[in-house]
Amino acid sequence: MAERTVVMHTEETRIARWASQLRPIVELAFVALTVTALACGGIAWLSGSRKVADVSWITGTVLAVVPAVVWVGMALRRRRLGVDVIAVLSLVGTLLVGEYLAGALIAVMLAGGRALDAAASRRASHDLRALLERAPRFARRRTGTQVEVIPLSEVTVDDLLLVGPGEVVPVDGRVVDVVAVVDESALTGEPVQVERGVGDPVRSGVLNVGGAFELRATATADDSTYAGIVRLAQQAGAENAPIVRLADRYAAWFLPLALLIAGGAWLASGSAVRAVAVLVVATPCPLLLAAPVAIVSGLSRASRAGVIVRSGGALENLGNATTLVMDKTGTLTMGQPRVVDVVAAPGDEPTELLRLAASVDQLSPHVLAEAIVTEALTRGLPLTVPTDVREEPGRGVTATVAGRRVFVGKLPVDTVGSGWARGVINRAQLDGAAIAWVCAESDPVGAVLLRDPLRRNAPRTMRRLREAGLNRLVMLTGDRAEPAREVATVLGLDEVYAEQSPADKVAAIRSERRHAVTVMVGDGINDAPALAAATVGVAMGARGATASSEAADVVLTTDRLDRLADAMDIARWSRRIAVQSAVVGMSLSLVAMVIAAVGWLPPAAGALLQEGIDVAVILNALRALRGDPATDVQVSAQTGQMLRRFSAEHDQLRDDLGQLRDAADLLVTAPDAAALESLITAHRLLVDRILPHEQAEESQLYPALAHPLGGGEATATMSRTHAEIQRLTDRISAHLSLAETSGAIQADQVDDLLACLYGLYALLRLHFVQEEENYFTLAEDEPVAPDGI
Structure with missing residues (x-):
């Protein structure tokens, strides 16, 4: 049964891919046929063959009537009466009153507008497709002296992989042999090259822009970063968000209004031609499609900024949000301990103390040991290989470094003594920091203070989010009340809920949702229920198929919190452009309808005018690709x-x-x-x-x-x-x-x-x-x- 499901899914994917490849050809053929009919009619009319011209124009009109009727039927099946009804009425009207040239012009407008809209959508979603197209499919695995090319699905944890120049890193792993130079712009949106030293983690999906390097796989392809992003990108698109349904909402009053003006013009003048002229300029087929173009453009821009949005609905809801609820650990803080200070005993140097502690901790898997080693390597300190290493779980590590017996870990408070050491204890208690004591030959010579620090960009991001329209910022955390309140004070948050279980978080989210459109931001598995309960769930950092990423509507592909503010700016700008495009286009159409009703705009001229309006509004919708210049701060x-x-x-x-x-x-x-x-x-x-x-x-x-x-x-x-x-x-x-x-x-x-x-x-x-x-x-x-x- 499972195999049959996989086969069916593969077949559906193949058909969908075939249809997407065929659609541009059909659109171009539709445009070519209608333009040819219009041009042939024009040539025949100029040569004096009026009947041949009429036949050509009638043919072009009929060619447009057929797909227009199909579009109306598809809308009716979804129980919607869309504005395509006006297109059908205007095309049929031109045939009935003998305005064949106007009918041919409407046909070209209809075909060209659909093609332009589709091309704009494809252009807008280019960055989303780029994520899928650059996904690696093979890896080069080294076994001994042999290197073989294998399918990505065969890569297992601990495999030694070779990544050549210009290749995309296939799976998450750690650098083994040399410093790797990679371009992480596909994940972070930052077009810069970064260096990853030996032992540093490298995420799948980044591009090797330096020499070849070896990678030790730490995850399979399905569990790697890029696989998670690809799955999200496959779902991203302009789904039927409320803003995308603007055409249907406007049709509820625009269609009756257009018919009323057309009927009034007919009754007042006794001329059916005026009624047809009104319907011609009221034909907004590509006009209101500018709204989804703006939304898809917003999705595309968000993807370039390192934000994957699952749907247009999520993007619009993000733009309407007024309440933001955030987890603390991993969202407002870094989510892992970092060295915040190194305190040396009088007469010792802090830098040498850190180098000594990191040398001892190199072989320890403890999270605090990893933080100490990472800090030392970041500072470029040369580490010494320890010997005679002994680790006591829950206490620390003892090793010999350069002939000295060094211990790094916990010490009983009553054995530490007084003076500088007592000052370290007091400071750790005030700051909520952990202490890794460093002892040489059993005597304390220093201490390393570690804590989960606040993200550097968190305060500025909070200010940007308030400027973007969020008027309530709330923190949910399972941490104790004291450190939670400290973070909230620094960031200026409105509410803090501490010591919250996953069930408590869901209840708090539901409470907030009763009053406002609510966004929840988290990064851990325990945040997944709350992310699903929020109006919009945002996951910090895509780490393969984590529960939080799967439950979220939006995923920040990098662990930079300011990407959330970028997403808010993009969402509000895209929504503004979508509404602006629809309202301006509709207003211009109404003015043209009035002019046509008084007899100043014949059907043929009205068709040309409407085509210009449609093109202008769709091009305006593409402005969403560039973003709001008022919020775009760029540095050279x-x-x-x-x-x-x-x-x-x-x-x-x-x-x-x-x-x-x-x-x-x-x-x-x-x-x-x-x-x-x-x-x-x-x-x-x-x-x-x-x-x-x-x-x-x-x-x-x-x-x-x-x-x-x-x-x-x-x-x-x-x-x-x-x-x-x-x-x-x-x-x-x-x-x-x-x-x-x-x-x-x-x-x-x-x-x-x-x-x-x-x-x-x-x-x-x-x-x-x-x-x-x-x-x-x-x-x-x-x-x-x-x-x-």
Whole structure:
């Protein structure tokens, strides 16, 4: 039975593909026949053969009547009385009153309008089809020294695959041998090349734009990223959304109105020709098809932005939404632990401590160990291969690194001691962070703090979503109330529901739906019921056939939350264009109907006028492909590269900011020689690294952002912060000169130094976050190696 179902599905797919290939040929043939009939009639009329001309024009009219009647019949079968009825009446009317030229012109208009609409739809859905056409079908598997080409369905987990230059990565996997250079634009919408080092994950569907590399498969083809996206793209299209049914809604009043005006013109003038002229200009066959063209254009644009929308209905509902409900973990936060700080014991370096911890954790499968190793590799730290590795589940890993016995993991609180270690514990409790202690020869030498951080683009995305029309932002999470409220406060959310089970989330969604069109955003399997219950479900990041992706109406193919704001902008712009196209076209048709009713517009001229209206409105609908210029912020490739460079510098400077706090802490203890040395170190950080970074932003980055952000005012407040950083640094420099002159820090300097150091520490951290949220999110998240740091 299952095999029979597969065969039937394959046959249906083949027939549908054949029909889609045949349709353009039929449309062109329809246009060619009607144009030929019109042209032959025109030639015969000019040569004086009036009867031959009439026969040619009658033939063209009859050719159009047949498909028009079929279209009306199809609408009636769906219990709809569409505006194609007017086309049939006008064609038949021209035959009855002897206006054969007008009938031929209407036939050409009807055929050309249908062909233009179909071509526009195909153009609009080009990007959706491109996803399907570039899907890989084969893979090259290496076994020993042999490489064989196998069907994609035969790839299994742990297979070693060879990906050649210019090939699409067939399945999800990890790079094995060399750094891979790939183009991820098919998944993320960002037309940039990124590097994936050995051990880094690579998603299927990305293009290899560098040399050949080997890939260790971590998923089968069906479970890989691109397979999930292809399945969604196959369902994407302008389904019968409410906005697409504009033609039927307008037909409810437009058809009777057209008949009333035509009948009134006939009764008032006694001329049936005037009635036919009214019906001719009332023929809006391709006119109202501009609405689905705009919707399909929106679907296409969304796919280019890394958003797969299942249907036109989902796109319209997204454009009408006023309430947004979001999961926290994986949606507003990154969904996996990240290193947020590295604290070293006095006398040790945080960077060396991180390198030591990552070296030990290289062989551990624990999620915290993976985060530590990823952070070290991101910073380009050279790791040492550990020996004599022992892992105690639930506690940590012990290994020998460069002759030292090093432990990374948990320690009982009562064994940690006091001083700097107690400060680490207090900070972890306040920040809701996990601690990975690092011990060398049984003595604690530092700690790595990890937590699931807020997405860098989350605050800016929330502001954009409110600007797009969402007036209620709600967070649903299974997490505890304290961290949930902290996230909600930072993002300015309207409501927080913490410690929610999947059933609780569904109940909350249903409650919100009773009051407004509701969008739910989530990423995990536990979010799937809530996604299905929402008016529009949005899944963060397509990971193959996950439950959340299958239950969602919209899938963000990359884990960038700002793509949701892009989707909202696209949805509202597409809906606006669709309504605009329909209303403007209908209004022009009504004006032409009145003119025809008073006898100023004969049927033939009316047919030409209506053709022009239809073409103009369909072309207007294609504007949805370009997007709303008011919300489209584009940065040049050079500016994007600059943003990524400064973002990478932030990542390296962030942990070093702790030197300012450490210097202040030592001053509080005693303004002795150790405090002076620490102050010198902090000052060197400010002068040698932080100030050059801020000055480069001021002179290079901010001028480059002035144009895309609409002027220099967008960066004015950040420039003022730069000035304050310079002022406080100069103040510390003056204090340091006094201390070096006198040989020690004087008691009357301590309070002001503390204010400067603690103030700079807080100011710089806030300044970094503000720049990252407001500016760095304009570029993709892939960092580049920083210069000079």
